[in-house]
Amino acid sequence: MRWTLLPKPEKEKVDHLAQSLGVEPFVATLLVQRGIETFEEAKKFFRPSLEDLHDPYLMKDMDKAVDRVEKAIENQENVLIYGDYDVDGTTSVALLSSYLKTYYPNVATYIPDRYDEGYGISYQGIDFAEDNEFSLIIALDCGIKAIEKVAYASEKGIDFIICDHHRPGDEIPKAVAVLDPKRDDCEYPYKELCGCGVGFKLIQALAQNRGQKTEDLLLYLDLVATAIGADIVPITGENRILAHYGLKVINANPRTGFKAILKQVKKETLTITDVVFIIAPRINAAGRMKHGNHAVTLLTETDINKAAEYAVEIEAFNTERKETDQQITEEALRQIVDNNEENRMTTVVYKDSWHKGVIGIVASRLTETYYRPTLVFTKNGDTLAASARSVKGFDVYNALEGCSEYIEQFGGHKYAAGLTLFEKDFENFKKAFEKVVSETIDPSLLTPELKIDAEIDFNDITPKFYRLLKQFAPFGPGNMTPVFMTKNVKDVGYGKTVGEDKTHLRLVMKQGNSNPFTGIGFGMAEKEEIACHGKPFKIAYVIDENEWQGNVSLQLRIKDIKE
Known part of the structure; x- marks a missing residue:
């Protein structure tokens, strides 16, 4: 890995922010590196507020989309909610369909078959809509390039509303409304929404139109947070607000389908990383191994017993997915060498x-x-x-x-x-x-780059500092977990390789006369030569908590070690 130490921001900015917030300069440095330079910006960062979400009607075509949905309801039309088979698509479909069904019954969902229909809007899906008398299709997380498909639907008297976040081509489909913040002619202030985020803006606009408040939509944000994590979009601006509140919902009052998944994995409090590695792969596994419909069914189920059955099924898909991807990865690596x-x-x-x-x-x-x-x-x-x-x-x-x-x-x-x-x-x-x-x-x-936020000493790592760091979450692109570097570190004699196959490295380290810190480097057994022979070395790491037999202590999750 090549280590890149982020440049130090201007001292004046750091000192001003440190003073106005009453924090140590190196905490202020981390904030300024993230573009936070004033007390007001820090307040918005540490205390995300629903009031800071943008007006959904700033998105191009939002008024047309809302008018068309309301017209469909007025005329008792059948509405088909269509979405891709991945996490972003299935959560979007669950989000919009469950919201509309709170006040309108003629709503059904459609996820294309990954194998028969492929990605995005399919002719098969449009034929299904025609055969079942759907006159409006709302497509989520797909459709921005479906020029011919939308024209085909139009010939059959079926209207489209597209909610997408992918880059458009040279031409925009001739749908009733195309919601996509990445459209060149869309002046929506935040461009990095995921598909489910665009779907949320649509229900926010529909809710406004019906006299509801954004607070009334909180219970849908567990889906949005999951899609934000899974789709690896930046956790900045609006996404940060949506992820913050979505995580609160997941941890305090998750939907029945999430409860059923979490019961199986026995996890208490989830971070965005847990959402990415625990919830998202299971939702994805349905579309990968069988059909994305299974994920939508689980995410919209309200009966805990039925949800538990669906969760068992999805767990089986996920196990099969793990075995399959491991086998194919081995074959692919062999092919490269051969x-x-x-x-x-x-x-x-x-x-x-x-x-x-x-x-x-x-x-x-x-x-x-x-x-x-x-x-x-x-x-x-x-x-x-x-x-x-x-x-x-x-x-x-x-x-x-x-x-x-x-x-x-x-x-x-x-x-x-x-x-x-x-x-x-x-x-x-x-x-x-x-x-x-x-x-x-x-x-x-x-060559993989390891970006290091700051060089610090072990004596800087205190419980108070860690409590502050935790408030930087949720972490993700645009706001990654801070990585620190410390030089002249020595293992105090307990360093060893651990794990069933001895692939991980566990160290107990000091810097000068500092308190000792335990560090774990996953898959870093080859660094034993540098770290375990009494010579000083430098490490790059993130600060973490370790819970063992009811005791919580700070530990370092090692990213790399160099002589």
């Missing part, structure tokens, strides 16, 4: 039998191993489908645009995308992708 492709700028692997539902996870795992833009392909009917993952600082979406002559269709974000192409174009695409990446990537991006 084809002598360890030294390329990109990873592109393909096997026709790989499970389409887990290729995104496999792409992430390969990126962790080789740290370069990665694509994992599998057979999908007449075409090959792939999931793309990138490395920090490199826009894989733009790289795919550079290879578009070989691609049938693609969509996504800077760091994650999906695409399909014909088998005959695979080898040409693979060469083109390597060429585009080689010509455009800064080679330094192929």
Whole structure:
């Protein structure tokens, strides 16, 4: 890893903020690094308020969307809530359908089949709407590029409202309303909402129209917080407010489906990280291994006994998902070695039998191993489908645009995308992708970067400091957990490798005459040579709590060790 110590902000700004908040300068430094420079900004950061959410009607087409929904209710039309099969899509569908059903019964949900229909709006879904007399489809977390599909629906007399957060193409679908803060002509102040966040803005506008307050919508924020965590959107601005209140709901009064999941994993208080690693994979597993409908059913169920049954089913999908992704990852790593492709700028692997539902996870795992833009392909009917993952600082979406002559269709974000192409174009695409990446990537991006917020001494780490740090949460992109560096650290003689297969490193360290701190480095057994022979070293770490037999103590979660 290359360590990058974040530049120190201007001393005047730090001193001014430290004085106005009554905190130590190094706490003020962390805040200024996050763009927080005044007492008022700090107050908004530490005390997120629903009052700071933007007016939903600032979003382009919001008035048209609300008018069309109200007209559907007035005319007793059947409304179909359509969403993608991942966490963002299924939580969005659960959110909007459960809200509308509180006052209008003619609402149904539709999640496309990952294998038969693929990503986004499908002709099959539109045909289903026609066969079942739906005259309005509200699409969530998809649809921004569905030009032909929306036109096809229009020919059948079916209207579309699109709620998406992906980047639009050159043309916007001719839907009744297209809600997407990333539209060039949309002046909505916050651009980083997830699909479920855009869905929430729609129910916020509908609620306003009916004389309800934002506080009346709090119980839906557990879904929004889950989607924010799972979709890896920045936890800044509006997302921070929504995640903050959503976590409160998850921990105080979660919906029945979440209760059923949490009962199985026996976890008390959840952070956004727990949401990402405990709730999100289970919701995702339904769409990966079976069908996204299972997730929506669980998330909208109000009977705890039924929810418990659905949770058991979803747990089984998740177990199967883990086994499948482990097996495919091993096969993919073997393929890279067998084809002598360890030294390329990109990873592109393909096997026709790989499970389409887990290729995104496999792409992430390969990126962790080789740290370069990665694509994992599998057979999908007449075409090959792939999931793309990138490395920090490199826009894989733009790289795919550079290879578009070989691609049938693609969509996504800077760091994650999906695409399909014909088998005959695979080898040409693979060469083109390597060429585009080689010509455009800064080679330094192929070494993982560890950003360090500040250098501190062990004596700075006190319970009071940790209590303050905890208030920086929820953490995520745009507000990552602070990483610290300390130099001239020595293990006091208890350092050893731990774990069943001895892959982790446990140290007890001091810096000069400081109190000792226990540190754990997961998967860092190879650093034993540096740390466990009495020589001083420097460490990068985050501060954490460890609970053992009822005692809570501060510990360091080690990110890296250097001589």
